[in-house]
Amino acid sequence: MPREDHRPPAASPPDPPSRAEGDERWLTTGVGSVGVTSFLSDSGHEIATSVLPGFVTGTLHGSAASLGLIEGVSDALTGVLKLVGGPLANDPRRRRRLATGGYLGTAVATGAIGLATTVWQVGVLRALAWSARGLRGPAKDSLLASLAPPRAFGRAYGLERAGDNLGAVVGPLAAAGLVAWLGVRPAIWFAFLPGLLAAVAITVAAREARRRHADGDREPIRLRFAGLRDAGLLRPLLPVLLFEFGNLAVTLLILRATELLHTGGRTAAAAASLAILIYAAHNAVAAVTAYAGGHWIDRAGPRLVFAAGAALFVLAYAGFAAGPSSWWVLCGFFALAGAGIGCAETAESALVARLLPDRLRGSGFGLLGAVQAAGDVVATVVAGVLYTAVSPAAGFLYAAGWMLLSLLGAAALAPGRPAAATAPRPPR
Template sequence: MDGRLKPAPQRSETRLAPTPWLNRNVAGMCLASLLSDLGHEMATAILPLFIVTIGASPAALGVVEGASDGASTFAKVGGGRIADQPGLRHRVASLGYLLTALATGSFALAQSWFELLVARTFGWMARGARGPCRDNLLVESVPGEKVGTAFGFHRSADTVGAILGPLVAMLLMHRIGLRGVFVVSLFPGILSAAAFFFMVREPGDGREHARPPFPGWNAAVPPAFRRFLLAVGVFGVGDFAHSMLVLRAADLMGGTASAMSAAVALYVVHNVAHALLSYPLGILGDRYQRRYLLAGSYAVDTVATIGFAIGPRSLVPLVLLFVLEGTVMAAEETLESAVATDLLPADVRGTGFGILAGTNGVGDLISSIVVGLLWNNFSAQLAFAYGASMSALGSMMLFSAV
């Protein structure tokens, strides 16, 4: 039997009547994600700096990032089951946006890295639960041949918020302090929940319908999808939180206050690349083999992570490395979900999205903790070399699977 990835046979599903792919639902999801990213990226951009000010180490940052991402894994899998239930998934996604905002704003109250860990974990669990629900709504809201385009456009919109967030943080951090920035981040987050709740509608009549009994995990995770998940998982255990790039850049540039500001500016560059390339990559994924594009992006991550391991201290090569990492993130967020859509039957697609997100969450947990510990106990070079080796292996596995 051929071990390569093949699209799953698609069963009947509820979709909106024929409509342009850029419709009210897509616009509502884009606005909600833009505002949510504006809020939590304000916090994420300054989180490494805040960790330092409360006396914690890079290992603590790795634990905070990794443990919160890992805890959200369980919420993502549960959110995947909810994503297959029309009606309920809309309410869960709306509540997820609201709770993420409240948790991020509560960072202002943290006096230790453990308190920060608790708040971050709670917020990321809410964020995890909403993701599969939103993604399945997005797929059902657009024509099938425009799924990659819709995912790319949505990821671009949410990354516009990720660009604005660090910029706002840079403008405010020296005026109102890091804790003040966390408080301000609360407001766009609350608006994001309102945008999703009032603008997005369930495809079809919007009512909850009885779904067929769950067909079992073998049906929810067909063989081709399992091979895809394995490659994604291997890549993921080396794909540490990109906020650690901010800490690495600040360290390379001297660790001064101006170096920290420059590192946050580099994170903005990262997010600009992410925003600019998500939509074009989605279009390319609809026209060509998006699995090959995704495998290629994993290879690009290998190159960029090696660059961070080498550790250039001047601005120009650091800009290039942050652009490459932004490109990789654009490909991951756009193409992984689009490839999953190809491989999953429609009636368990939400569950599959949850499992994919859960796989990424486990990878985030392992990678962020391992990289943080290697950095703290050995060296940054060894930590980033570990990340590069896992990226290379994941790329080769995905290339061989397609």
């Protein structure tokens, strides 16, 4: 008989590190689809937004006041619906349906504006489009967090913000070409096409999320404010609120540039055209900075990148307050503002994704969206009044002051350690 071998079996070699442990797998089909969704959707509604002033005042013979009312009501509804959509997006099944339906609803309502024959019809359709846009926001952001690995939240949200800002470059340029080729109404109809493609792209992302994650029990529809507080979200949101109190609508930047450029024999039309081109460059810088800032967030944390964004805005607004008339100097200040928004928006989204578990992220993104919307309305209204009643410099210095306070607030949070990197406590 052969002698029995009592030697212990040889140890098996360790498993090679999986691709999921490396950085090469953060850019999955789902993450990329969300970035493409933001690009397509923003391209579509920027086509309509660019044409809307001429359509309301020229084609439908409405007033500037009616246009302002339409935009004001629509923006307010966006903020309210983000807060409403947050608790709905806590549940994975609902968030997938909200994301797909929200993008489709925005596309249909935006394209239908081109069929309107009265100003009030434009107002209703714009409100519907912007309501769907607000409702889908927390669902899209929560969906992205479920698709990206935690170590790459910065890069994932940087890619999404880059897509959104690139859409703000392509949309106005496409609108100019469509108006020259087909006219105002057909240009608005064409806004439906990229919106429809955005709905298809987000559906691809939703299907990947469904394959990768079991749905589990259905989450109740509640804001879960106590859970957000216990997870440590409220304190880091204070610098965000201060930031948004100084985050002016870009229309004020374009107005300031147009006025400053209307010198030296340059006509008002030429000044306006040049200001719009500079604004397109602003969006391009924002796209590049958002993507680069996302990589920075994954190395240093959201707090530092957010503070950098606030500092860039302080410099940009100080420049607009000084009032240079040189186009290339103004382009530099627009670039600073673009870099600032690219850093700040990416950091804000990554902050929420890092701090909160999946079942609270919808509520967190909804609260963030409400803070952003409320702050932006206050910032633009107050600065606009100061701009008109006192001077343009007063309006921009007011906004710069809030940005400086935001910078100081971010610096005061957990020095040497990103606030968003702290381990969240279990929600109640």
